[in-house]
Amino acid sequence: MTFDLQTCAELLTHPQTEAVPGAELRPRIAVIGGGVAGSTVALRLAQQGELDVVLMEQGPSLVNGPPMCHLHAGGNLYREISDAQCLKLLKQSIDTLKLYPHVANVRPTVIAVPTRDAGDPLALLPRLEKVRAAYHALVQQDPDNARLGAPEEYFRLFERAELEALREAPLPQQPERPEHWMIPLAKTLDFDTVQWPLVLVQEYGLSLFRLAASAELSLASFPQVEVMCGTRLLNVEANGAGWDLHYQQGGVSRTMTVDYLVNACGYRTGTLDDVLGEPRQRLVEFKAAYLARWPEAAGTWPEVIFHGERGTPEGMAQLTPYGDGLFQLHGMTESITLFKSGLVASDDRSAQPRLAPELEAKIVRGWPESVVVQRSRAAIAHMSHFLPGFASAEPGGKPLFGAQQIPGTDPSLRAADVSFGRHRYARTEIVKASSALSAANAIIDSLAEQGWLQGDERPVPMLERDAVVNRAVELAEARHYPPQLARPSGMK
Template sequence: MIKTDPKTSTSTPTPRIGIVGGGMAGSTVALRLAELGINVVLFEAGKTLVNGPPICHLHAGGNLYRDISDEQCITLLRQSIDTLRVYPQTANIRPTVIAIPARDSGSPNDLLPRLKKLQTEYAALITQDPKNNVLGAANDYFKLYDRHTLEALAKKETPKKPLTLDDWMIPVAKNLNLDEFKLPLVLVQEYGLSIFRIASTVSLALDQLKSCTVLTSTNVTHIQYQQKQAKWKIEYQSEGHPNQSVTVDYLINACGYRTGMLDDMLDFKRNRMVEFKAAYIAHWSSCQGEWPEVIFHGERGTPDGMAQLTPYPDGYFQLHGMTNEITLFKEGLVASTEQSAQPMLNSLFNRKLTDKWKHNEIERRTAKAIEHVAQFIPRFKSATVGGNPMFGAQQIPGDDPSLRAADVSFAGRHYARAEIVKASSALTVANAIIDRLKEESFFTSEKLFEPKVLSQQFPVTNALPLEQVTSLAENLAKERDYPPALARAVGSHTLK
């Protein structure tokens, strides 16, 4: 556990930034500021950083979501490239296959205009900076597989270590009944993210950065803006310690699905939604070879909702099924009211968020998830429960439940909200806050804001060895009662 008394930290410059919430957004903002030498205090109620919703997919183009706008997809592509450059140790470098069942109303041809736009955008980003080439060659951003090609691939031996796009497609070609799908299948370079290696990376980096004080197992009990001093007073209680307080010059609300609670405390109004979701861990002992991620499109909220098969080492898979019996939940999407900026989930979901799931719930919903995937991959029906569900509540600013690209908003004096929906948006939040601090002339030293290329903005973070990150990640997985395999790298282990 990282723990330092902010009042005894004298080696860092003032002013001081307070960040409430140590999830993906709060930890990334803390890293971005601390790497600049800015004094940061990060408060996290949990024992470790980056808990919460089941991060597993980079969304480098948003192709999982055919209902969102092209603009959101391009934003997600750009943000994902930056995320890979900042967190190179966290990527699971394997492609994603998109398959459209014959029963679905969609068509593979509907995906092509967007894919071509994304490919063109990716090529342009590489031209701007060759280091943006983190998703493979632009020409290989996506590839289409017709029936003839798939049937030929199905006759090949499954490689132990895929080296080409075709290699990744072999287990898919061998296991799908092509008569049940609209062809071609699409392979796209959307990679995976490991929530455990993200948590490990931010913990290791922040531990080295003296300008950041991290207070885990700490609840913020009260916040008040002090007009005369133009500062925020934060009162908090850490586990095993009496009540304490600290003053900061700027306050960042990175409370995730609890963001509205801080807004209410400060009497700020905000429209938002919160959605409870869960993914399930299955173990497929007879799995052969390394799999890509596979997405089977479907209508959200119906029994035919999208199925998502996310691979990890040693035959473990993370499963999503966009039905009310699997990933989605009846009454799991709630909205704020005129009386409160915090959407209120009912007691059933609060119990899931704070206590262990009941054994029969895990068995029943994981079995439903396995069944949902096995309708497309019949051999997968032999999979078994592989661990506890990965779950959390996701905030969605505004009133559009399909929103996926969101980042930051500002209110009052010296107050920002990190409002990410996808993990890849966290760096955008950090940069927007730095721009705001510059606009408000918070810092007199221009050296803090000298233009730097992206890789130079995170020297401590980028220098972490993958082996060290993975080792701590495996320990975090065990502490959170998940299989250590979920913390290990998939596909290529380094980004070039």
């Protein structure tokens, strides 16, 4: 009988794990799901000379999913997470830039605490100092870790008087110093809506489309990797020490036997857990970000974050700049980025949380235009509280949207990577894109401990920047997004 992973919850009985395949055989590992986690896991597995890798993706190309636009190199967007998570995100972000060197939009992020918020900007300083010290230590260990600029320049404070002076300064053609980045903001910000000082921190942007292009082009350089887009996994059955994968591609049903299985199904990870009889507690959250065109925008902007209490009408506002007056907006309210019933949990019957049908429909079939306009205008109005001139912005296209899984029961968890099942099975459980490499490395370490690998690791070939950008633009346009989302912004 054939099963559809989106609805199947039948449990399978696992045999005892057997010995690793003999040295004369090349183990085959299947990665199910070609998002940022699955693509990164497949790439790291490809670097191990002893393995054959199959990457199955239901969609037409790699790396779709929730809106990613921020590298989170220090976690400063989230006041509520622990210092330990921030330090983990710092290391993960640096490692991500080593593997994917063309994905960053190199510009700082400005953190502001609104006057209407109960927080205090000075309360951010102990964490910033701790992250800066950790970054300095990483650079001392390896100068190649200096991916975020000089450690002593990781953050800087700006008082009101300095921004008032910058309001009168000319816009530089290209920012070269921290104060240059503040000039566009100084000319637009309502100074009375924020507490002082403001913090400028070297948290960069992250291009979803250049990451997708980098993964695709890098995987293509490894002949032992088979990328199977447009492939739907129907069922999985234990077969001795491995797995039989029943799938459909091009309308034809086939079966493949593999030695190890990696579940990288993103927010649908629980569907495969259910089929394999692997109970797991998790949350799933549906989110969206919106595009706005603001032709009056002048200068090269930093990203700007106005903190706020999540889920309230004063939730965090996030302004992410791209080229040609295009901006991406988050507003952590239920009328903008968050959704009523958008956060759901698994239960004792299934490892897969069930989104409301109307949210699942947005993922599968897209959005009504009226809802796009309504929520985009709400995001513009939310930002205009701090930047009054932004009220003239107009909706800029379809949202970036999707659902993300969060392992466990803590919705504030941001630094997570992987967990392992009972029978040659691993599941990636990343919340942020920068955690994908950490998940991949944990799987590599586990395979090495089990004797699958002998340490024969191959480098990922260096990609030409123009090739990455050109392919990223093609992907953006194929998905009906503006090409500015794929092109580098910030420092050239």
